Amino acid sequence: MMQGIIGKRVTMSDLNKKAFDPINVTRSSMPSFEEYCEEIRELWQTRWLTNSGVKHRQLQSELESFLGVSHVELFTNGHMALELLIQAMGLTGEVITTPFTFASTTTAIVRNGLTPVFCDIDPNTYTIDASRIESLITERTSAIIPVHVYGNICDVERIDRIAKKHGLAVIYDAAHTFGEAYKGRGVGSFGDASMFSFHATKVFNTIEGGCVCFSDDRLCEILPALRNFGIKAKDEAEYCGANAKMNEFCAAMGLCNLRHVDEEIEKRKAVVEYYNERLGGIKGIRLNPVQPDVKSNYAYYPVVFDEKVFGAGRDAVLEALAEHGIMARKYFYPLTSAFPAFNGKYDTSLTPVALDVSSRVLTLPLYADMTRSDVDRICAVITGINGEVTA
Ligand SMILES: *Cc1c(COP(=O)(O)O)cnc(C)c1O
Secondary structure (H helix, E strand, O other): OEEOOOOOEEOHHHHHHOOOOOEOOOOOOOOOHHHHHHHHOOHHHHOOOOOOOHHHHHHHHHHHHHHOOOEEEEEOOHHHHHHHHHHHOOOOOEEEEOOOOOHHHHHHHHHOOOEEEEOOEOOOOOOEOHHHOHHHOOOOEEEEEOEOEOOEOOOHHHHHHHHHHHOOEEEEEOOOOOOOEEOOEEHHHOOOEEEEEOOOOOOOOOOOOEEEEEOOOOHHHHHHHHOEOOEOOOOOEOOOOOEOOOOHHHHHHHHHHHHHHHHHHHHHHHHHHHHHHHHOOOOOEEOOOOOOOEEOOOOOEEEEEOHHHHOOOHHHHHHHHHHOOEOOEOOOOOOHHHOHHHOOOOOHHHOHHHHHHHHHEEEEOOOOOOOHHHHHHHHHHHOOOOOOOOO
């Protein structure tokens, strides 16, 4: 008998019976049906469903305290939050960023008419290699948009020094780092601003949603206008905005999920630690240790394979897992700079570390309610001893 991570006893026959049940790469966190119904009940009285309603305002203020930041503005998703933040900050010319990210970071830059300049990543944290930033600065550079990756935090101190020295703005894509802290400080409080995503697949979700955190009071006026067609007070548009408001049903989901997020992160931590126990010490696979001084949210479980040493490459492992109904993900692959959308405009050989990692990384299934037997099944396939479950 084995102990499930959530405490349920798992027998060998359970394991065999469940051997072919699919395991998805993630599973959304949700409150109980009753808790959500209670949260949305008053919307049937107010009939106020969007446009900064009561749930929206409550979630905004609860997030300001939870994230330890001066200001939060909510959006319909993380991508529009980032795209409109870039517009609000009036960036021009070139922006230094990384190609080892989700489509959103790069497209938000390009859709603002800016030129992304791709910096390579650090081979240990997969975040921007801060030692390479200065060599990419030109007189056209207006900002740095680094990405916190898998829960790993960028070298925020060094980035801050470079930005100050050259008068550049810093916006973090913090989509992967909800609830994290560095040296006791909320990760959203670094740089000029940060974007968090509340997509269904993230550690904290509002179904779809996202926010921007910042300390400059001037953004308090323009950001809400930009998400509402650029309209400030009257019916005329002051800015060329978009429609990117968070509705009340999403905000209500956020209020419920926020009550449980610490517990969700604790459960993820237990899953990650059990994975580490099972996969630690195997030659040819690199795990992702929590960084010093970081309070992690355990958002993803990336594994980087060294084919020569491990004996199988990333793609072979992905296939073997799929044959057992286990959905891992090549995340991030390919690099955003290699996307067909950009017609070969960017030279991926200029970011060799990012190119290499993207060809070798796999993120394994991870969600709060995963059991030890789920992890056992996955690790058994990876280590090639499927069926022979070790305690
Ligand atoms: C999820 C994600 C986004 C986009 O967030 P959405 O809320 O899905 O729009 C942006 N950047 C990164 C790194 C992400 O993982």
